[in-house]
Amino acid sequence: MQRNILILLVALSVALGATAVTAADHATVEVDQEPDEPATVTVTNGNDDPVENASLTVERANDDQPAYNGTGNYTTDTNGTVELPAPAETVDVVVTATVDNETVSTNATLEALPELDLSVEQSPGQPATVTVTADGDPVENATVDAETVDDNATYAGANETYTTDENGTAQLPVPEETVDISVTATESNRTVSTTTTLVAPPELAIDIEQETGHPATVTVTADEEPLENGTVDVETVDENATYEGTGEQTTDENGTVQLPVPNETVDVIVSVEYQGASASASETLEAPPELEVGVTQDRGHPATVTVTADDEDAVNATVVVEVNDENATYVGANETYTTDENGTVQLPAPNETVAVTVTAELDGASATTDAVLEAAPDLDVSVDQDGPGLPATVTVLADDEAAENASVDVDLAETENASYAGTGEYTTDENGTVELPAPEETVNVSLTVTYQGAKETIMATIEGVDAIDEGLPFGQQLQQFKATLDEDADTGREIASWVVDNNPGNAPDHAGPKNATGDEGAGPPAHANGNDDAESDDETETDDDTESDGDVGTNDDTESDDAGSSGNGGGNGNAGGNSGNSGGNGNAGSNNGNGGGNGNAGGNNGNGGGN
Template sequence: MQRKVLVLVIALSVAFGAAAVAATDHASVEVAQEPNEPATVTVVDSGGQAVENASLTVESVDENVTYDGTGDYTTDRNGTVELPAPNETVDILVTATVDNETVSTEATLEYRPELDLSVEGATGQPATVTLTADGEPADNATIDVGTIDENATYDGTGTYETDANGTVELPVPNETVDVNVSAEYRGASTSAEATLTAPPDLAVAVDQDRGRPATVTVLADDKPAENATIDVETVDENATYAGTDAYETDENGTVELPTPEETVAVSVTAEFQGASDSTETELKAAPELNVSLAQDGPGLPATVTVLADDKPAENTTIDVETVDENTTYAGTGAYETDENGTVELPAPNETVEVTVTA
């Protein structure tokens, strides 16, 4: 009677072995693997003992997915077979034959690519997050952006998906902020921290002495803004000014504008590192000068009077020279007009012709 029972159990094992892989009274096959590593297939009998020389067949569950480890194998003395590491995550079907019993199992062999994450952005400009997987752009990767300081605010926090180039663009912050950027792609993950710098506080000013070139100065956070872009336009579109143009500031944050031929109102706009500022100012042309010389009588001092637009020209430079270079006159030289726009020249020792230039 016991012999008949034993025969019956064996018959059931053969009949239902393939569909009852997990049953403890049958042979079993197990697959173990760490991501990116080879997989180990182990075959044991119903008693938990390793099965040597068991036949194994490895197939890809999805016929459209390729895996170098598909094929037929035979277990070694430890009941194991090593499968090669996958090039991408793949689902496999492993079928083992043990004493005419067929057992099978499905397993997922994981491949996690090596990720490289970078965050780059100039001051006041959008930042670019770039993710590569094994050196290639990681398309459709998930990017999460959060502030390191939970009390900080940034419009760019949230979840993104990389484009075909493996990139995501983050908006310019309103104020400088530290962010944490994490990426997930095909089972792999990585993260990076970055400081996103807000545009500086920009200030533009224009200084000019009448009839002289004008100087535009641009400061960013109170420091000279080198290589800032300057645009100069006339406020009145019908006005003309030779200085209308685009400029770039020097290392001192300055640009020199030419003296206008006639007084003109201009608009000056500066752009630097995502910030901009503008101002309007009037550039004054040189006044219309009128110089005259009067002497009350022979042998008396002479008075030079300079008018600018019919008003006394204070602090105007006067140069006095003799017309005949062979003639001497004690009054030759340079002078500066007083508040009345006048200069007194000494009485000559002899009659002399002079040139007065203001």
């Protein structure tokens, strides 16, 4: 701003009796200055002509004014001017001019430009803004230079010259790496500098983790530190796919956001931008599988729970079992099981039949089913034998019903030294029974039955033929033997055979078998040996009576009353030999019947039994 100061000089001429000279009334002093520039003082006379060699004195207007290096005495040049130095600070001065021994004084303000202010602002990873002001006002067209503090550092904005706009600002580019710079602003002999750190964009990283069927966790780090308040954008790779987790979310203090479980497996892209940096990652988010759970059990045995996921074995699925009736108890309830590589777990067999609910969980999916676990039945095992020397029948009942396909294990008792052909394993028929063979001699056996998880062991005695009471008369022994016979058996033939084997009137070894006791002294009485029936050559021709009326037990009386008071032990049949009768007409009964007669057991025409 041009400032002109016009000063009227009034010259007083003091002489006794003299008046002032009017020509001096128009002398002037003029001060011109541009702010922050030297000031020019011009002295002119009343004719507006420059006054050469006029004396000037410059002083501060008062002691409160800042120091000014332009105070002192000056002499105008041929142009009537004096140049005063530019002030460092705005100052009020008094300028006094002397013209023709006459003086005039005036006040003038010499202005200095305000100091420059310089600021550099940057959001990390963004361009930096340099602002130059003076007294709070933008300084346009100021020159801005930037240099790296470290000579070895690199910065694309260094060694470049920038000019401030009407807002007093200039933009510096984003550094690739964080860098310290020095910034200098210059305008109209004013210079200001500052140093600052420009922050490069951070190094962003995205990590996506998900357990199948569960929410996904997105973790964002900036320079390996959790990024709080970062904006995460999620979109599906397939624009036709649907996923409720798409859109923007903001990371928490841990740098994480949670993405919801997808209804269907979906591919997504996760992007983040922060402080001029950006990163993205893709991931497949897996939906929960389709679970199925089933329970199978053979009654009385452990139950098998099978879990499948999308029709595949569900390994490591969690299985929980609960009883449906709160009053029921089950040892396998309220336990947590984990499926094996086949997707199965074993549940213990219940002590009592129980209804349960089985729940399986895997990868965010769950499935439930109800099942009834059946306890082992109550077994009842019995052994029946119609009589000594006959087969024995084992009967197995399960809950009072015939137990078909029960396993029966027969073994000799530990203290038994005998042998028995009936030891081994058997399976019951549809009636729940198995038949054990008749023993050669009475044995004690152990029978262990297993059926539908139940097990029962009993001890039993199976009587052999040796169990017939030999102390009884022969007829009563025969009655015991007949009691052992099955109703469906060929009783006549069996009775005749037994009589032959056990008749106390049997001949010596060469004539046939002994009686039941094996007494070698037994045999027919002496008077039964008449008629020379027992010849030494003991012929055994085939033309003796072995026809229908000579068979052992065919046409002879062997009905139920035969073994009674007057029954015949064998009839008239020949047991073998030459016309020798094995039974004769002797009675096998207890009343009047002789256990052995005078007949020969073998021999020629000899009778095996008497009358």
